[in-house]
Amino acid sequence: MLAARDTVGTALTWIFYCLAQNPNIVSIMRNELSPIASHKVVAGVGTMVIFEPAETKSLAYVRAVLYETLRLYPPAPTELKTVVADDTMPSGHEVHAGDAIFISLRSMGRMEGIWGKDCLDYNPDRWLSKDRNSLRYVPSHKFLAFNSGPRMCLGKDIAVMQMMTVVASTLWNFDVHLLEGQSIEPKASCILEMKNGLMVKLKKRDV
Numbered sequence: 001m002l003a004a005r006d007t008v009g010t011a012l013t014w015i016f017y018c019l020a021q022n023p024n025i026v027s028i029m030r031n032e033l034s035p036i037a038s039h040k041v042v043a044g045v046g047t048m049v050i051f052e053p054a055e056t057k058s059l060a061y062v063r064a065v066l067y068e069t070l071r072l073y074p075p076a077p078t079e080l081k082t083v084v085a086d087d088t089m090p091s092g093h094e095v096h097a098g099d100a101i102f103i104s105l106r107s108m109g110r111m112e113g114i115w116g117k118d119c120l121d122y123n124p125d126r127w128l129s130k131d132r133n134s135l136r137y138v139p140s141h142k143f144l145a146f147n148s149g150p151r152m153c154l155g156k157d158i159a160v161m162q163m164m165t166v167v168a169s170t171l172w173n174f175d176v177h178l179l180e181g182q183s184i185e186p187k188a189s190c191i192l193e194m195k196n197g198l199m200v201k202l203k204k205r206d207v
């Protein structure tokens with residue numbers, strides 16, 4: 001439940017929080033969804049359009065939005081590794097058997113040395129190739145939200161598929177507005193939940 005449910009639920013909360021503040025990004029996502037939605041048979045007035053996994057799989061911009069959110073708000077914000085044998089890291093740091101190495105994925109996602117001067121900006125474009133039709137290659141040791149190496153997340157594809165369909169279907173059918181007066185802050189926990197939750201108002205779109 002922790003691996004599969006809380007991570008996806010937490011990621012979705014931060015995604016809707018980021019998108020509610022970036023209506024221009026929501027418009028670009030809706031433009032990407034529009035050709036798919038126009039081919040779907042809507043059962044009647046007021047019926048919602050639901051996007052299937054096969055339809056959202058190749059959507060580069062929607063995926064870039066997910067990755068950009070996971071960069072700034074990784075649901076599993078820390079990694080702890082224990083050194084098995086004395087060694088010297090590629091950086092030159094000596095480590096000794098039994099040492100604990102604590103990696104803050106949340107900090108890594110916000111470091112200028114890794115992501116550039118706009119590291120704190122919410123900018124899905126950074127994930128896109130020049131023609132904007134696909135994602136550029138980003139190694140997993142740079143984008144650690146799903147971990148890297150032999151203990152990488154086994155559910156990454158399922159998680160991305162779930163989030164793409166939920167985000168696409170929600171944004172296509174609803175405008176998401178943040179309720180005023182709430183305090184948004186992360187909870188210090190093994191999962192980067194929102195401490196006070198997220199309160200939004202959904203308004204059905206006329207599509």
Ligand code: HEM
Binds near residue numbers: 079144151152153155
């Ligand atoms: C946004 C969603 C998710 C994120 C960010 C995420 C992230 C991660 C991370 C960082 C790890 C490495 C943990 C560690 O060893 O320290 C991990 C492991 C794992 N994840 Fe996920 N995960 C997500 C969703 C899922 C889903 C949906 C599933 C299952 C359907 C899943 C199954 C697993 C499993 C089984 C492992 C253990 C892999 C191993 O140790 O060999 N995860 N995940």
